[in-house]
Amino acid sequence: MSTDGCTHDCSTCSQKCENEIQKSKLNQLSKVDNVIAVISGKGGVGKSLVSSLLAVNFQRLGQNVAIMDADITGPSIPKMFGIASKRADTDGTYIYPVKSKMGLQILSINNLLENETDPVLWRGPVIAGAVSQFWTDAIWNNVGTMIIDMPPGTGDVPLTVFQQLPVKGVVVVTSPQDLVSMVVEKAVNMAKMMNIPILGIVENMSYFECPDNGKKYDIFGKSQAEAVAKKFGIKNVARIPITPDLAKVADKGLIELYEGEWLDEFTKAIEK
Numbered sequence: 646m647s648t649d650g651c652t653h654d655c656s657t658c659s660q661k662c663e664n665e666i667q668k669s670k671l672n673q674l675s676k677v678d679n680v681i682a683v684i685s686g687k688g689g690v691g692k693s694l695v696s697s698l699l700a701v702n703f704q705r706l707g708q709n710v711a712i713m714d715a716d717i718t719g720p721s722i723p724k725m726f727g728i729a730s731k732r733a734d735t736d737g738t739y740i741y742p743v744k745s746k747m748g749l750q751i752l753s754i755n756n757l758l759e760n761e762t763d764p765v766l767w768r769g770p771v772i773a774g775a776v777s778q779f780w781t782d783a784i785w786n787n788v789g790t791m792i793i794d795m796p797p798g799t800g801d802v803p804l805t806v807f808q809q810l811p812v813k814g815v816v817v818v819t820s821p822q823d824l825v826s827m828v829v830e831k832a833v834n835m836a837k838m839m840n841i842p843i844l845g846i847v848e849n850m851s852y853f854e855c856p857d858n859g860k861k862y863d864i865f866g867k868s869q870a871e872a873v874a875k876k877f878g879i880k881n882v883a884r885i886p887i888t889p890d891l892a893k894v895a896d897k898g899l900i901e902l903y904e905g906e907w908l909d910e911f912t913k914a915i916e917k
Contacts, residue, residue: 669777669809672739675785677711680811681792681844681915684836685818686828688797691849692818693721695885695908696794697900699816700749702912704901708789711742713779714753715806716796717772718765723755727898733757740783747901752783769801776802780810790916799835807839814844816915819873821851821865829869833877844915845881846874847908853887861886883911 671677683696696712704710714722723729726745733756734741742752754775755761767775785791793810796802806812815836819829829846836843848870852861864887874882885891885907894903 667809668811669781671785672781674739675783675788677785677788677791679790679813681790682795682803682806682812682815682841683792683818684795684803684815684832685797686799686830686832688719690797690818690820691885692716692797693725693794694891694895694900695816695818695847695849696792697722697725697895698885698903698908699912700790700792701747701901701903702908703790703792703916704747704749706912706916709748709750709787711750711785711788711791712752713776713791713793714751714755715776715779715793715802717754717767717775717802719796720753720755722751722794723753723761724898725895725900726751729755729761729898731756738782740779742783742785745901749901750785750788752779773801773805776805777809799831803835804839807836807841812841814842814915816844817846817879819846819848819870821848821863821868821870829873830876833873833879837877843877843879845883845911846870846879847911848882848884850887851884881911881914883908 683692685692700710700712712722714720728743728745728751731743733743733752740752742750743756745751754765793806795806817829817832833843848868850865851868853864854861868884870882870884891903891905894900
């Protein structure tokens with residue numbers, strides 16, 4: 646059967662594609678209960694920060710947590726967890742993710758490169774293939790929740806992850822600007838087309854709370870999160886302020902020690 650004109654919206658298609666992509670299977674030594682993908686319509690909104698905070702929160706709830714850094718050309722997860730200089734082990738068959746200070750299992754391309762500043766000059770299909778291998782060839786040890794930090798946009802990697810991995814749902818990361826709100830809708834629509842539930846929206850850099858007078862200032866404009874959530878019927882919304890302390894712990898590789906309650910209720914809601 647021809648796939649010409651395919652929109653990838655399988656929910657409205659009554660035909661079966663001859664090249665239908667099968668789900669990738671974990672190896673027999675791995676176990677992952679739930680997979681949550683963190684996506685954004687564009688870069689620069691703090692997607693990797695939100696991925697890290699959610700992973701830390703799930704661990705604080707008592708889960709065994711893993712992070713797959715699927716942002717192959719712009720990996721930042723190892724830096725935030727202070728493991729940028731560590732290299733993942735391999736026995737020639739399997740890859741062994743790096744453990745963070747608090748025991749999170751993390752696999753990023755930066756843990757496989759000789760130098761963390763080496764650029765990855767790969768085309769889209771090769772990048773997507775590497776992400777697929779992160780799932781099939783790594784030993785994920787009894788993981789309760791895996792967070793996948795996706796690259797921005799709606800390209801090869803999100804398509805591969807949504808088609809091949811058992812994604813429970815996605816968290817969409819945004820910031821208040823009108824332009825970002827527009828591209829966020831593209832990411833939301835992609836998830837809907839792929840029949841992936843949208844668990845919630847996190848608006849990063851949502852406001853700044855002045856330590857002197859306690860007033861909140863909309864540095865990047867009025868929040869768009871509630872409006873987007875209402876438009877798409879998304880229940881869970883969280884807002885993270887601009888806070889120097891959070892930036893400091895991320896830059897120092899101490900994100901596991903962050904203090905803040907912005908995502909606490911959000912995390913509990915999407916855990917169910």
